[in-house]
Amino acid sequence: MSDHTLSAYDDELNELRSIVSRMGGLAGDQLLGSMQALKERDSEEAQRLREADKELDRLEALAEQTAIGVFARRAPVADDLREVVSALKMTTLIERMGDYAKNIAKRTLAISESHPVVLPQTLETMAETAHRMIQDVMDAYAHRSADAAMDVWESDEVLDNMHNAAYRQILARMMETPDYINVYTHYLMIAKNLERIGDQATNVAEQIYYTITGVVLEEARPKGDTTSTEAVGQ
Amino acid sequence: MVEPMLKIAPEYEKVTDNKNPKMTAKDVSVFYGDNHAVKNISLDLHRDEVTSLIGPSGCGKSTFLRCLNRMNDTITDCRIEGSITLDGEDIYDPKIDVVQLRARVGMVFQKPNPFPKSIYDNIAYGPRIHGLATARADLDEIVTKSLEKAGLWQEVKDRLDAPGTALSGGQQQRLCIARAIAVNPEVILMDEPCSALDPIATAKVENLIDELKGRYAIAIVTHSMQQAARISQKTAFFHMGDLIEHGDTTQIFTAPKEERTRDYITGRFG
Numbered sequence: 001m002s003d004h005t006l007s008a009y010d011d012e013l014n015e016l017r018s019i020v021s022r023m024g025g026l027a028g029d030q031l032l033g034s035m036q037a038l039k040e041r042d043s044e045e046a047q048r049l050r051e052a053d054k055e056l057d058r059l060e061a062l063a064e065q066t067a068i069g070v071f072a073r074r075a076p077v078a079d080d081l082r083e084v085v086s087a088l089k090m091t092t093l094i095e096r097m098g099d100y101a102k103n104i105a106k107r108t109l110a111i112s113e114s115h116p117v118v119l120p121q122t123l124e125t126m127a128e129t130a131h132r133m134i135q136d137v138m139d140a141y142a143h144r145s146a147d148a149a150m151d152v153w154e155s156d157e158v159l160d161n162m163h164n165a166a167y168r169q170i171l172a173r174m175m176e177t178p179d180y181i182n183v184y185t186h187y188l189m190i191a192k193n194l195e196r197i198g199d200q201a202t203n204v205a206e207q208i209y210y211t212i213t214g215v216v217l218e219e220a221r222p223k224g225d226t227t228s229t230e231a232v233g234q
Numbered sequence: 235m236v237e238p239m240l241k242i243a244p245e246y247e248k249v250t251d252n253k254n255p256k257m258t259a260k261d262v263s264v265f266y267g268d269n270h271a272v273k274n275i276s277l278d279l280h281r282d283e284v285t286s287l288i289g290p291s292g293c294g295k296s297t298f299l300r301c302l303n304r305m306n307d308t309i310t311d312c313r314i315e316g317s318i319t320l321d322g323e324d325i326y327d328p329k330i331d332v333v334q335l336r337a338r339v340g341m342v343f344q345k346p347n348p349f350p351k352s353i354y355d356n357i358a359y360g361p362r363i364h365g366l367a368t369a370r371a372d373l374d375e376i377v378t379k380s381l382e383k384a385g386l387w388q389e390v391k392d393r394l395d396a397p398g399t400a401l402s403g404g405q406q407q408r409l410c411i412a413r414a415i416a417v418n419p420e421v422i423l424m425d426e427p428c429s430a431l432d433p434i435a436t437a438k439v440e441n442l443i444d445e446l447k448g449r450y451a452i453a454i455v456t457h458s459m460q461q462a463a464r465i466s467q468k469t470a471f472f473h474m475g476d477l478i479e480h481g482d483t484t485q486i487f488t489a490p491k492e493e494r495t496r497d498y499i500t501g502r503f504g
Contacts, residue, residue, distance in 0.1 A: 002502045009501065075460055077487045078496050214489025 012070050013080065016087045017141075019063045023094040024138035024204075026056055028131055030101035031197060035127040038108045038190070039119055046108035049101070056098035063091040082214060086207040090141075093200045093207070097134065100193040100200075107186040117183040120173070122166040126194040129159050133201040141208050149208040152201060153217065159198035160224030166191040167227040195225060256281050256451035257302060257339075257421055262316035264297050264306065271297050273475040274316070279421060279451040284443060286462035286483065287455045289472035290503060295455050298472070299423050302453065303339035304332050320421070337364050340414030344426040346406030348398030348413075353390050356398040356409055357381065360417040376416055384412035385442050404435020411442060422446065424454040428461065440465050459499050463487045471495045 004010050030049060037045040067088045070076055076084050111117075133152055140148035170191065174184045206217045255278035264272035272294040279285055279302075287295040297306065304325060306312045318325050325335055337360065348356050357377040360366075367373045377394070381387040386408045390401070398409050407427055414422055424443070428436040443452060443465050456462050462469050463483060470480040471492070479486065479495040490496045497503050 002497065004501045005503065006501060077459060077463065077499050078490050080500050081488060 006074075009070075009074050009080075012066065012074070013083060016063060016066045016070065016084065019059055019066065020087050020090050020094070021138060021142060023056055023059045023063070023091055023098075024134060024141065026052075026059070027094050027097040027101065028134040028138070030056070030098050031104075031127060031131050031134065034101045034104040034108065035124065037105060038111065039124070041108070041112040041116065043109050043112040046105040046112070049105040053098050053102040053105075056095050060091045060095040063087060079211070079214075082211045086211040090204050090207050093203050097197050097200045100197045103193050104190050107190055111183055111186050114183050115180060117177075117180045117187075120166060120169055120187060122162060122169055123187060123191055123194065126159060126162045126166060126191060129162060130194045130197040130201070133159065133198055137201045137204045137208065140205065144208075144212055146209050146212040149205040149212070152205040153209065156198050156202040157224040159195060160226075163191055163195040164224065164226050192227075255279060257318065257320050258322075259298070259302070259318045260316055262298065262301060262314065262318060264294070264301060265311075265313040265315075266309070267311040271475055272301070275472075275477045276316075277470055277477060277480060279453055280468075281420070281451045282448055283468060284447050284452040284454060284466040285468040285470060286466035287453060287470050287472060288457075288459065288462050288498070289478075290498065291457075292474075293472040294475040295470075295472040296425055299425055299453060299455050300341075302421070302423055303336045303341055305336075305341065307332065334364075337417040338419055339421040339423060340417065340419035342407070342410050342414055342422065342424045342427045344429050346403060346410050346430070348401070348406050348409050350397065350399060352395045353381075353398050353401070353409060354394040356413050357416045360413060364417050366417060380412040380416040381409075383415050383446070384408045385438065385445070386412055402435065404431050404438055407431060407435070407439055408442060411439070411446075415446075419450060421451045421453070424452065426455055426457060429457065436461070459487075471498060473498070 030053060033045065033049050033052075036042070037049060067084050070080075070084050074080070133155060136148065136155075137152045139145075140152060167188065170184050170188050174181050177184075209215065209217055257279040259275055259277045262272060262275045263270065275294075275298055277285070277298075287299060289295050300306045301314055301318060302325075306314065314326065320335070320338060324330070325339075349359060351359065354377055357380050358367075358373045361373060361376045362368075367376055378387065378391075381390060386405060389405060390396075390409075398406065401409060407430075411422070411427075427443075428439050431439060440461065443454065446452060447467075454462075454466065466483045468480065469483045469486040471478045471486070471490075471494070473494055479490060479492045481491070486495060487499065490499065
């Protein structure tokens with residue numbers, strides 16, 4: 001896209017884009033870090049990750065200030081308007097991803113004090129998938145690719161299906177070993193956190209698609225998560 | 235009875251009535267000698283709607299606007315092709331009375347141009363020459379109503395004998411709008427009506443345009459993107475004599491279809 005006649009306008013939009021990208025990168029790191037800490041029952045690292053989440057909060061506030069400044073000074077329209085509005089929404093979504101990663105770290109603190117219980121493999125696979133979704137969606141943002149954003153949007157069903165599988169698997173283990181129900185409950189919540197990170201990545205993809213094309217994706221996305229509606233163990 | 239597939243709210247239906255435009259321009263071209271200034275423009279103006287014409291200087295928007303009440307007639311070497319109709323009637327038909335046409339299609343210019351007469355006579359002049367009123371009482375009523383519609387009555391009612399030129403710039407522009415309204419126009423054309431006004435006077439004129447849109451078809455040429463976005467329901471983007479894009483103002487300002495429109499309204503024109 002060609003530059004604005006006012007180069008300071010481009011600088012401000014680039015600053016906003018840079019904040020969004022930094023937040024995406026950080027959220028991915030937070031997720032990887034929290035899953036690593038969980039696997040290694042590393043409460044020190046988990047605590048550090050909880051603290052590190054504050055950087056995402058700070059960047060979200062910075063993005064908000066920058067966006068408000070653009071609105072006030074530039075009265076953006078067309079692509080620029082969509083860019084700024086979407087950036088505002090995306091930073092909120094990414095900050096939420098960070099919150100889910102932080103929640104995993106917080107649960108790690110509790111889990112590491114409990115009796116060691118094997119981490120279900122499906123959680124690790126879910127985390128890898130969620131992390132890839134973050135990476136892919138931030139790549140789509142960096143390359144301004146509506147097609148790549150659409151791919152992420154469509155891929156969320158995979159994570160939803162994994163969540164269904166994880167949910168059943170963890171529930172089955174709870175029934176087999178009720179002594180560890182406390183840890184398994186944490187695992188269940190972590191699975192939900194990972195599924196929600198995928199949802200946020202999907203919402204980010206919607207924003208990117210809208211920014212690039214001007215078209216709002218309708219709520220027709222295939223939803224695969226059935227855990228909140230099905231009765232298990234009957 | 236078959237139910238319509240999509241029910242449209244009445245007020246929206248009114249705005250988007252594409253069947254009976256007030257004015258229709260079809261394949262309009264304007265030449266100044268060999269210079270093809272406006273190229274095959276087709277555009278409808280509707281009652282209940284403000285259409286903004288935007289585009290860089292020299293894009294043909296003002297030239298096109300001036301075709302709509304034959305203001306270009308006086309320019310030598312100016313040749314117009316295509317057709318422009320008002321209620322289906324060709325305004326370039328030799329039988330058309332141009333003075334009458336300009337009463338039906340009024341114009342407000344960039345610089346307020348009140349007559350060097352009293353405020354009262356500025357308004358009464360048109361109705362007098364068009365024979366709309368002869369008795370003083372009738373004229374009084376037209377003057378009062380026109381100034382009221384133009385939102386100027388309260389400010390000038392006690393000094394109707396004062397010269398129109400003694401008013402502030404914003405008041406003068408509203409006086410010119412009142413003057414246009416006084417002869418019962420159906421269409422009002424405005425050529426950058428706020429470019430000489432401060433923001434407060436601009437807001438008052440914009441508010442007036444918004445109030446007037448229910449009674450007249452309004453076309454406004456403006457260099458202010460924000461003004462186009464604020465006051466119009468339809469926006470037409472002109473560039474080098476071509477109509478690049480014409481559509482719903484919100485659509486144009488959030489997701490224009492044409493790259494040149496995008497570049498212009500976002501300030502990317504080199």
